Amino acid sequence: MKNNVKILVVGSGGREHAIAKALLQSPHVAAVFCAPGNVGMQNDGIQTVDICELAFDALKGFVIENEIEWTFVGPENALVAGIVDSFQADGLKILGPNKRAAQLEGSKDYAMRFMEKYQVPTAKFATYQDSKSAIAGLEQFGEPVVIKADGLAAGKGVVIAQTKQEACLEIKLMFKKGQKQIVLEEFLDGDEYSLFVLTNQKNWRVLPLAQDHKRAFDNDQGPNTGGMGAYSPVPQLLESDYQKMLTQVVKPTIAGLNKGKYQYCGIIYIGLILTKQGPKVIEYNVRLGDPETQVILPRISNDFFTLLDTCVNELELPQIKESSQAVLGVVLAANGYPKEPIKNQVLPVLNKTDVIDIDYANVKSHDEAFMGNGGRLLTVISQGDNLIQAQKQAYQYLNEFDFDGCFYRKDIGFKATNYKF
Template sequence: MNEMKVLVIGSGGREFAICRKLKTSALIDEVYCAPGNPGMERIGVHPVEIQENNFEALATFAKQHAIAWTMVGPEDALADGIVDYFISNDLKIIGPDKQAAQLESSKDFALNFMQKFHIPTAQHQTCTSMEEVDAVLAQTSYPTVIKKDGLAGGKGVFIVENQKEALKILTTLKVSPQSPVIFEEYLDGPEYSIFVLLNQKSFQILPVAQDHKKIFDHDRGPNTGGMGAYSPVPQFTVVDFDRTVNEIVEPTINGIHTMGFNYTGIIYIGIMMTANGPKVIEYNVRLGDPETQVVLPRIKNDFGKLLTECVDQADLDPIEIDSQAYVNVVLAAKGYPQNYVKDQRLPEFTIHDKGMIDYANVAVDDQERLIGNGGRILSVIGIGDSIKEAQVNAYEILSDYPVNQTYYRHDIANRAVQE
């Protein structure tokens, strides 16, 4: 029988977690990751020195190495049409095409989609000029939410408390027809991350997670790409979940099929459980970081088999969920998310059953030792029979292995363990 080789595109903690999961698949013999990161070599993954936006080189690699299918991690490649490019070269790939990727790359597109299919979300208005902005500001109540229309890596959302703050943000966004800005009603309530695996025939919902976007403890400071996550989420009740599936997940999948999108892969639905029920905050068209690191370990199925079914447009097996809890605390470079420090020497973690390390933004020094390369350096994932045990294990690992010129939040998963 032929060897099965797969390619993952991306370089961060999310891609590390995907590769780790695929390494456990009984179907898969080799896992490549482009461009990957040096930490991946420690789990037997082969980094490939091709950038994620070099579609021609990636497709050539896939053909030359008889890659069975490619899984796309980051949003930029999807928004730029990597799926269309691979399909035009007769290559199997997991991800939505460029048209469907607008659900993430254009907030205006996503909001129009939700309106068309009666999917609950915040009241909103899109502005393409400062005249339109002024008209909206004249009738805005605060707090309000201002969003950039395009991709912003989790950092394009601003909650403003008054008109002065709004004007300050708007001067940096340069509103135009090419660069619209969206004003949204401020919603209040806990946020949850729903990931759905889908193809043209069927869909399956992955384990639910909750992430922590703010930089500092107690949800203070600016938004980041994400400072931690955990799964399961005990406070998200069965009733809440069922309502979310009926009012949001099923209409979203139905809308994708009705619109005729070429959508094979993952859709992330960020929801807020408001006093009036669940509402969509945003769509992403791929797995999230830092949630992937706690969602994938809870899937008992062979993930390689699931993704093979997905790309082959077969009926997807039901997801079997592990009862163990996972808490991901992100270790970030001092200065993140702005000007961050690099080259911190990273420890050799020996943590046995307490948890896992998923490397993200790392490099190697001249002695082939791992060092920090800025931004979010790695994830420490605590494992336990309860959220509390997983949380304790994650923070024990962090205190046992201190790293200079880094920091992390000390309250990840507190919402799930506080009485």
Template sequence: MTDKVNLLVIGEGGREFAIAKKLKESASVDHVYCAPGNVGMPSVGVEPVAIAENDFAGLIKFAKDHDIKWTFVGPEDCLVDGIVDDFHAAGLKIFGPDARAAQLEGSKDYALNFMNNYGVPTAKHASYRDQTAILEHVDQFGYPVVIKENGLAGGKGVVIAQDHDAAVQTIKEMFASGQARIVLEECLSGPEYSMFVVISNGHYRILPMAQDHKRAYDGDKGPNTGGMGSYSPLPQLSAADRQRMIDEVVKPTVDGLVKGEYHYHGVLYIGLMLTTDGPKVIEYNVRLGDPETQVVLPRLDTDLYQLVDAAINDQPLPAISETAEASFGVVLASKGYPQKPIHGQELGSFPEGSEVEIDYANVTGTLSHLQGAGGRLLMVLAQAGTLQEAHDRVYAYLEKLDQPECFYRHDIGAKAGL
């Protein structure tokens, strides 16, 4: 057998915890480093490295010094800022799109123009740089209307305004906060789904699908967050509808990347809504999603290292094999998230057993004495023979917690009949 390889994962949250944990399971992998990582990662054999994710020079030096075969980028900010371009210039292999392709997430307007150019179905939309113009046209979209910040917003820069007054207030607040461009979209209706596509310059494989829950509170109430929980598989999604998503959305998207000469090597997340007119794209992300990654990767029977290694090196992509088990996860977040999450609360420890696993994210301290660092702190996960069983294990664990300065949603998976 050839020597085992060393890998580097960039990022520090629950998504990167799940990526690094999955890569570490491969028989081909020796060390997995994560920069900067978090205090929970040693629990799954991953070594945190104290280098900031935006310190590209420091990351490149580390990769060269530690014989890193390739690097897997978790967060969108690094990709938009050109980490892939810098690694390539240094002669290093890295998994993720370059800065040009990352504009598919970095700019809502750019992504919508791409969809228009290559026949990818999406909502009726328009983008504006001028506050007066957008206020003159907002009523033309009907209500509710979707209002989006054009740039990166960590999954939170979207407001669904129910009436004219709410729309005007939101638009004024977004421009006042420094937004240079705002996008209006018609409000689509239907179930939402998350599709993750591993792309290697025109070739692709689709990972197990998941459903995210963006709103902060039960019943899809409250502001949008980065995601409060997810699950996979999706019993409510028929094989025919999934195939329609592939035919009408994935194929024209991948064809567009080829025609546009993007040379895309990485993951493309496609946020889909299944409307009465068929599937439509809500957004593109140019990386794995959080918290979907935490439930998708445990269901991937295919060796993640082998899949990514083939994609990076333009080799034939291995087929995707999914486990029969269901995966279910709920985020524990700081009180006040997403607007004003509290920081520094004493969390203690989160013992794991045979029933659940913990994917750590925004925590500091030690595993026996954790503190919250704001936002989404961790995810409680379970894998089981059925979604219902996994659901029950996670909520049984959460109900026993005494964390008054934290909260979680109680209805993750309701759309699957749980």
């Protein structure tokens, strides 16, 4: 194993902050750069680089000039745009799926057809290219019905329409906004889980399971967001149901990647609903999730650099060692998120403690503090001996501050603890 290596992380959010921190903890790593990163990362010794995540040539130039060992890609837009293909064409090591494999996230229709082909359990679906045929297609579905924009939408391109009338309005609106294709899906009822698999051509390993909170407000109300908080582990999940997820969903997914000759080297996210009929997939992502990453990585006891280095060099992956600690993260978002988030609110100075960590996202400098720059601003992460302790610590910490122009959910983790703040 090499020492004094330098790593580049591509992205700018809380997910990339968590990834870079985890890599820096390795004794093998001398420096972690993040492009473009955010100013909050600098508090943890992460070196930010002012290069856009889609400026592939500039990123490659930085990698070559700075003798970067390999690059880790955080955001989906760079993966779907083909950053992995671009790097590999120049002989540069990079962790993530290529452009073809990234279609599993880049196109909802592509993902659903993949699942149909390789017998991965999912919802009934149909794809349409115009509002008239989509509205007519509603007759095939009950109420509520799920409407998905067929493309990247940062977790906000999904609408669960409660009635046919609402569905008609949403369909018309999506096409009016320029959507070329939408997918209608049957609504799946049950608890949702986030499952991440690290895979290369040798084998695959499942990372610690998490549960995300997608809706903007308490009690799962309001519009879908990129995620308002997460926690891990998920003690309410029966071991028998977890094993079903592995055998009925993960194994056929990996088999499909192999049969389809995808040459997948990286992380695949499987969004699961545990229905009465068993686990079913609601979506694939081709990277780590946000905010799940912020609670999953602290629970991985392996040296994170070594784990990823093994993957990118296509060696046999080691077993994942899970910490017994529980981790819970609460996202602080700007008022108006996800539709029209405000900016420039001054944030209080947040100091870490023995049990509280902060991962920054959309922030910019303001004197000795930070200002909000729209959307999700940061994640407060708490570790405890169990979820109840982690949950109490997170909310006790948040309650110490006044967050003008911001909001956060008061019920992250309640599905496991039954406690709301």
